[in-house]
Amino acid sequence: xxxxxxxxxxxxxxxRRRMMQGAASLGALAAAGGGLGAGxxxxxxxxxxxxxxxKIPGVGMGSPTDADWQRVGELCLGATxxxxxxxxxxxxELTFMGLNNQNLHNFLFRGFLKPWEAYTGAKxxxxxxxxxxxxxxxxxxxxxGTVDFDILEMGAPFEGDTAGxxxxxxxxxxxxxxxxxxxLVGYLQPPVGTWDGKTYRVNIDGDxxxxxxxxxxxxxxxxxxxxVPSTWQEINAASKALVxxxxxxxxxxxxxxxxxxxxxxxxxxxxxxxxATAYVKHPDSPAWLFEPDTMKPMVNNPGWVQAIQDVxxxxxxTGAYPSDQINADPGTTAFQQFLAGTGSMxxxxxxxxxxxxxxxTSVVGDVVGFGINPASERRYNAMTGEWEQERNEAxxxxxxxxxxxxxxxxxxxxxxxxxxxxxxxxxxxxDIALWMSAYPSGxxxxxxxxxxxEEWEAAGYDRDxxxxxxxxxxxxxxxxxxxxxxxxxxxxxxxxxxxxxLAKGFAGQYGSAQETADAIAAAWEExxxxxxxxxxxxxxxxxxxx
Amino acid sequence: MSxxxxxxxxxxxRVSPGRARLGGGLIWGSFALLVGxxxxxxxxxxxxxxxxxxxxxxxxxxxxxxTCLCAAEVVRHGEQGKRRLFVMPAALFVGSxxxxxxxxxxxxxxxxxxxxxxxxxRFNGFGNVVRMWSDPFYWNAxxxxxxxxxxxxxxxxxxxxxxxxxxxxxxARKFFRVAFLLPLMLSPVAVSWMIGKSMMEARFGPxxxxxxxxxxxxxxxxxxxxxxxxxxxxxxxxxxxxxMMIMLxxxxxxxxxxxxEAARVDGANPWQNFWGVTFPLMLPVSLTAxxxxxxxxxxxxxxxxxxxxxxxxxxxxxxxSFIFREYRDxxxxxxxxxxxxxxxxxxxxxFTLFIKLVSRWMRPQx
Numbered sequence: 001x002x003x004x005x006x007x008x009x010x011x012x013x014x015x016r017r018r019m020m021q022g023a024a025s026l027g028a029l030a031a032a033g034g035g036l037g038a039g040x041x042x043x044x045x046x047x048x049x050x051x052x053x054x055k056i057p058g059v060g061m062g063s064p065t066d067a068d069w070q071r072v073g074e075l076c077l078g079a080t081x082x083x084x085x086x087x088x089x090x091x092x093e094l095t096f097m098g099l100n101n102q103n104l105h106n107f108l109f110r111g112f113l114k115p116w117e118a119y120t121g122a123k124x125x126x127x128x129x130x131x132x133x134x135x136x137x138x139x140x141x142x143x144x145g146t147v148d149f150d151i152l153e154m155g156a157p158f159e160g161d162t163a164g165x166x167x168x169x170x171x172x173x174x175x176x177x178x179x180x181x182x183x184l185v186g187y188l189q190p191p192v193g194t195w196d197g198k199t200y201r202v203n204i205d206g207d208x209x210x211x212x213x214x215x216x217x218x219x220x221x222x223x224x225x226x227x228v229p230s231t232w233q234e235i236n237a238a239s240k241a242l243v244x245x246x247x248x249x250x251x252x253x254x255x256x257x258x259x260x261x262x263x264x265x266x267x268x269x270x271x272x273x274x275x276a277t278a279y280v281k282h283p284d285s286p287a288w289l290f291e292p293d294t295m296k297p298m299v300n301n302p303g304w305v306q307a308i309q310d311v312x313x314x315x316x317x318t319g320a321y322p323s324d325q326i327n328a329d330p331g332t333t334a335f336q337q338f339l340a341g342t343g344s345m346x347x348x349x350x351x352x353x354x355x356x357x358x359x360x361t362s363v364v365g366d367v368v369g370f371g372i373n374p375a376s377e378r379r380y381n382a383m384t385g386e387w388e389q390e391r392n393e394a395x396x397x398x399x400x401x402x403x404x405x406x407x408x409x410x411x412x413x414x415x416x417x418x419x420x421x422x423x424x425x426x427x428x429x430x431d432i433a434l435w436m437s438a439y440p441s442g443x444x445x446x447x448x449x450x451x452x453x454e455e456w457e458a459a460g461y462d463r464d465x466x467x468x469x470x471x472x473x474x475x476x477x478x479x480x481x482x483x484x485x486x487x488x489x490x491x492x493x494x495x496x497x498x499x500x501x502l503a504k505g506f507a508g509q510y511g512s513a514q515e516t517a518d519a520i521a522a523a524w525e526e527x528x529x530x531x532x533x534x535x536x537x538x539x540x541x542x543x544x545x546x
Numbered sequence: 547m548s549x550x551x552x553x554x555x556x557x558x559x560r561v562s563p564g565r566a567r568l569g570g571g572l573i574w575g576s577f578a579l580l581v582g583x584x585x586x587x588x589x590x591x592x593x594x595x596x597x598x599x600x601x602x603x604x605x606x607x608x609x610x611x612x613t614c615l616c617a618a619e620v621v622r623h624g625e626q627g628k629r630r631l632f633v634m635p636a637a638l639f640v641g642s643x644x645x646x647x648x649x650x651x652x653x654x655x656x657x658x659x660x661x662x663x664x665x666x667x668r669f670n671g672f673g674n675v676v677r678m679w680s681d682p683f684y685w686n687a688x689x690x691x692x693x694x695x696x697x698x699x700x701x702x703x704x705x706x707x708x709x710x711x712x713x714x715x716x717x718a719r720k721f722f723r724v725a726f727l728l729p730l731m732l733s734p735v736a737v738s739w740m741i742g743k744s745m746m747e748a749r750f751g752p753x754x755x756x757x758x759x760x761x762x763x764x765x766x767x768x769x770x771x772x773x774x775x776x777x778x779x780x781x782x783x784x785x786x787x788x789x790m791m792i793m794l795x796x797x798x799x800x801x802x803x804x805x806x807e808a809a810r811v812d813g814a815n816p817w818q819n820f821w822g823v824t825f826p827l828m829l830p831v832s833l834t835a836x837x838x839x840x841x842x843x844x845x846x847x848x849x850x851x852x853x854x855x856x857x858x859x860x861x862x863x864x865x866x867s868f869i870f871r872e873y874r875d876x877x878x879x880x881x882x883x884x885x886x887x888x889x890x891x892x893x894x895x896x897f898t899l900f901i902k903l904v905s906r907w908m909r910p911q912x
Contacts, residue, residue, distance in 0.1 A: 135874070490877065
């Protein structure tokens with residue numbers, strides 16, 4: 001996902017473009033064929049294609065255009081040709097609903113699918129939506145029974161709203177083979193990507209929050225301490241210890257961890273969840289937001305309350321946060337604070353890593369390091385109701401990532417169905433995925449084959465930096481205790497109302513963290529009752545693979 | 547021609563009973579068709595008869611009924627009917643635009659309808675009102691609205707001052723008239739981003755730099771609840787004071803000069819001239835400007851949504867921005883609609899009382 005907010009997108013587009021500018025020639029990449037060939041078996045088989053598409057448009061050649069996208073789409077048609085005869089879908093018309101964020105998403109898909117249309121004979125009609133309109137359009141289509149699209153670009157959290165209501169078509173086996181599902185990173189393997197045991201999703205994106213920190217704050221002689229904080233307890237201690245000190249880079253006031261204290265259309269909830277997962281995501285259970293059997297919120301259990309209390313402690317510590325932090329949303333903490341040299345620790349999506357060295361607004365490119373979501377020195381076991389003195393890591397796969405889905409509208413017309421899945425498989429192909437991670441696309445890596453650092457190094461990246469940045473993604477994706485959000489209907493309603501209550505709590509309108517958490521829990525219970533508790537329980541279990 | 551009809555009527559209509567019956571038949575026949583089609587649609591929705599899939603048949607039946615109604619007026623009343631025909635389509639159109647949304651809106655307002663719910667819309671009577679009654683976010687937003695509306699008094703004073711300034715003989719008067727109007731031409735969204743998000747950005751914003759230079763160590767314009775509320779009011783006022791100013795300026799220019807000159811001849815000083823002559827004469831225009839400004843103010847949302855999202859802790863939330871969150875972020879259509887209806891009723895009651903209260907000053911004084 002990653003592209004849900006305008007400014008975040010702005011930063012992203014800028015960064016990816018800049019990433020390409022000034023880097024070494026991709027001719028060198030082609031020459032370094034051994035590097036590419038070192039990839040997995042499938043990559044080896046398509047080595048020529050992978051090398052070829054990485055030259056489009058080439059380093060320092062500016063941002064890719066529609067012609068480039070079409071050329072990439074043409075070169076990546078091999079897998080389609082193996083499953084579809086030329087002209088097989090003549091006369092088929094499909095409607096594709098997706099986003100138009102930052103002239104990416106659907107704009108790329110159009111280019112990629114142009115040669116697919118020419119080869120198969122199918123025609124695609126497009127519904128382009130702004131991010132802000134997407135949820136409303138999707139929900140209204142579902143609620144009013146006016147689903148008018150065959151192919152859908154959708155985030156995994158909405159699977160409850162769609163798959164849960166039988167609106168999606170199950171992925172045929174040949175598609176799984178074509179897109180090489182086994183190459184997906186760990187957390188995207190079932191049950192994620194499946195619903196009630198069935199697969200509906202062609203992945204095109206991966207998502208997780210990773211930890212970014214300032215190397216010049218930490219280490220020998222660093223104002224933040226000898227070592228980089230690796231637990232939330234250490235982070236809070238470091239944040240308090242930094243009060244009154246001076247930032248080594250900017251000469252302004254030094255600050256520690258940057259909690260966003262303002263809501264962000266529901267997305268801000270992911271950030272308090274970063275702290276909470278370390279406390280409450282127990283390795284023995286996939287549930288950390290609701291109890292699966294009752295949908296009782298876990299958000300007011302002692303683990304969550306501790307996470308909220310940690311933030312309140314810093315709110316109460318004068319100078320721990322930059323001034324006006326109560327009005328800082330996640331976009332502010334990442335792009336106006338951390339990258340601009342304010343604060344020393346942050347949790348965010350991959351954009352921060354790609355922007356740190358390339359964005360014009362970033363001043364921290366040379367002093368930024370990455371890691372997975374910090375741990376907790378103790379964890380709360382919701383099953384026993386006891387605290388356990390065990391170190392607990394639980395990176396959060398915030399938003400899970402975008403995917404391509406086929407709606408049930410195609411059922412009953414086998415030709416149309418195959419056409420829709422063929423288009424989806426083309427976009428979720430292994431080679432296109434490589435290109436999308438190297439050029440502006442709006443998508444994070446989501447396949448193991450995208451983490452061949454040789455390819456990045458040959459493209460001109462600093463190997464150490466890329467290993468640090470992408471490695472934090474890979475480690476999060478494949479973490480055995482990854483925290484994956486429930487894909488239930490209305491999940492963002494829960495997040496949105498929690499943001500409102502947290503804002504009141506952080507502003508001191510509730511007496512304690514517990515009161516704040518109880519208010520969230522009460523609001524969540526109302527939402528669950530309104531949507532339907534029994535159906536939510538059933539869908540929650542289905543999403544957890546229970 | 548009717549003896550009581552003072553208008554000249556070309557034809558002397560003699561509508562036969564058969565023609566009158568035909569007209570009546572047109573109206574009632576098409577109406578029966580409309581009711582029948584609508585009933586079929588409702589039954590279709592419940593699955594008792596074949597569903598047509600959408601409401602177009604009812605819309606077409608309504609259009610047919612409206613056309614028949616217009617035609618029947620002429621058939622039944624001849625020349626008199628033609629006169630009615632001039633206004634009837636417009637009246638029907640306006641009625642349709644008000645009546646149907648109102649009916650459907652009320653239907654939604656009395657429903658428990660969360661778009662994410664698999665059960666769809668369910669009638670829940672006054673459930674949404676009960677929920678609203680205990681919703682601290684809504685009452686907090688209503689409370690904030692009182693402050694926002696009260697700020698109009700200050701806005702009015704500034705607008706009147708500017709209008710008086712621009713009405714006097716000052717240099718570059720035309721330039722200032724245009725310059726003072728410029729903020730009104732800016733979108734509140736642009737204002738919120740340019741000023742609230744950029745110029746007031748705590749670290750690099752130029753206004754923050756000035757504040758630091760003036761001795762405020764860590765300027766935070768939206769960190770404190772009252773300061774945040776005040777800054778939102780100022781940004782909104784900056785955009786809309788020119789609107790009040792231009793209305794007041796027009797009022798000032800309409801005051802006959804001889805009244806003020808007579809006061810001066812009688813020995814009134816400038817303050818007495820303003821307070822005893824200009825201000826009372828301006829009351830009708832002033833109250834009109836204030837009322838229109840209140841209407842604008844009651845809709846305030848864009849600046850708040852962009853700059854503070856209602857924070858800190860709901861201190862800047864407006865009713866509209868809260869309803870926006872209920873709708874957009876929470877897909878809570880039924881509850882959101884009820885909140886909007888209650889807000890509408892409160893506004894109507896408030897305005898009726900306000901107009902009643904100020905009506906004695908609303909009449910032109912000259």
